[in-house]
Amino acid sequence: MANQTDSNADPARAGIIRITLPDGSVRELPRGSRIIDVAKSIGPGLAKVTVGGRVDGNPEILDLRTPLESDCRLELVTADKPDGLAVIRHSASHIMADAICRLWPEVKLSIGPSTDQGFYYDIDLEHRLTDDDLRRIEEEMAKIIAEDTPFERCTIERDASLDRFAKDGEVYKVELIEGIPEDEELTVFRHGGGAFEDLCRGPHVPSTGYVKAFKLLNVAGAYWRGDETRPMLQRVYGTAFWKKKDLDSWLHRREEAQRRDHRRLGKELDLFTFHPWAPASPFFLPKGATIYNLLVDTMREKYRRFGYQEVITPQIFDVELWKRSGHWDKYKDNMYFTQVDKAEYGVKPMNCPSHTLIFAARLHSYRDLPVRMADFGRLHRYERSGVTAGLTRVRTFCQDDAHIFCREDQIADEISGVIKLLKEVYDDFRFPELLVFLSTRPEMSIGSDEIWEKAESALRDALETNGIEYTVNPGDGAFYGPKIDFVVKDALEREWQLGTVQLDFVMPERFGLEYDDQAGGKSRPVMIHRAILGSIERFMGILIEHFGGVFPVWMSPIQVRVITISDAHKPYAEKVLKELQTAGFRVDSDFSKDRMGGKIRIAETQKIPYTLVVGEKEASESTVAVRARGRKNLGSMSLEDFMDRMRSEVMDKK
């Protein structure tokens, strides 16, 4: 198994091997000891949670029962860590497949891997599985787990297994085997004393009893091999954890995510609505429009400081523009078209081509560069029905879009500037964690190898100059150039791709862009496409979920509500309201005849940051009683003091 380096010269020690653990400690065990024996030698507690091991830094997780034949480095994989969880979940998917086979013997199995969140199995079954069926499958799984039979790994002979799977009608397994190289060893895993067997590389937990906490979640359609021309299978999703407690907290977090769903909060808080006559196109209500405009205002304020200039461009262009830019070839099926004066026009799905027209409309000196052109233009993209969702995937939206036209020697500085701006923005919206990805040339792309090479290395340089850690996503670039993507983590630790910086040598060439260079000749500028929030609509959806609708004061559609205790205090309350309005706060009032407790309750459900209560005492003392969102009565203070407090909170973007 492991390397044969020092061949135990001492004959007395010939039966002993040295196992080096990740902390550097060394354990000596008899040759042929299994991975589980190493864990046992350290402690019974560890042995219980160990589900596999990695030898000599090899990423493959080996089964617990793998014997160690020589000195090696060993990393134990435990069930409470992501790696070990994957083993448990993979085993859970086998158990689920077994349960389904017991209930519907005619089922054909395809694949059943573990995922970040759990596991699934894609099956071909005439009967459409319902939620009740899931409960039945769970019961059957519980039986298999209670039986606690070992998972056994067996090597199988290729032709014989092909024959057998073919005979059983397991067409998907046959196709899988045919796809495995001839020289590769084929293995199956069995449990239930051989009653269930599945083609599988492993590893698995030692026995079915290891799967202690699991739940089946839902059924969905999935194409065989992810190919929309192939049959649609039923994908059964589930999840599994080492401990019941972990499963419960995962389920709880899932419920929390559902409670924070922006579609639900958008309705509850009157932020936006939809109508069947404009599918996948949000209508922002006054409160939602307030937030939307705040997002745009935030970017505009930064643009002033970072040297961007905003432009306003047409909505509809002659298709010639889209043919020139390359969008027509690649994206015409996703664009909206209209016929005007016998010419065909396309509604813009992007701003960049029109920005090249602006750039080309006048001469540029090398001294003028960079030109940073920002645009909040409305974009339309036809998205296939079935892919749209709430605000996160819509057919009409606006980006905090900008294009930087610069010289090649300015690329690094410009990208650094974008990164600085981007960090400032994410900080304002309280996304502390930032992940960075570099995406390289995709299969469908335009431009020469040389240009792509140049662009990719420019981005790499910019990241390295800024000391930014990043991961490479091969083949994930835009069709006109490589890009850097920025991903944030929200309050529920979910990852969202927001910002993007794309380097483009192709568009300037297609539109013949040039500037007068220092040598007195013409040079071609580079175009940097960049967005920080991405789509305003999508960003708003993410923000709603990030804050769970509890927006910081500076973003709240209504910042303050004034409520009266009884009608007698209305004149004073009107005065307070007026002063707040004059000072520029977003304020409203509830002077209805409800009781104070009722009005406070309403203000709380609407998640308004501050409620000012005015009654007898406040009117006579010229104060306001301040209640902060979330059961906090801050007591009375003068209106001036309250407004100062608000001003500083807004200033600090609290």
Next chain:
RNA sequence: GCCAGAGUAGCUCAAUGGUAGAGCACAGCUUUCGUAAAGCUGGGGUUGCGGGUUCGAUUCCCGCCUCUGGCUCCA
């Protein structure tokens, strides 16, 4: 686009092959109240749209639209 599920009052949800119901919200009246729900009364529905079966359809069947969970896609 594909597979599956859903659509009933402004919202959340009941119910039935034979006049469609609750809570909240809304309106009116009473109550003028000190930090998360006062009381009474009332209005409100072509049960998503269109067609079919039926004496009768919101319920059963067919088509369409929209939404939801996934798959594929995402400049």
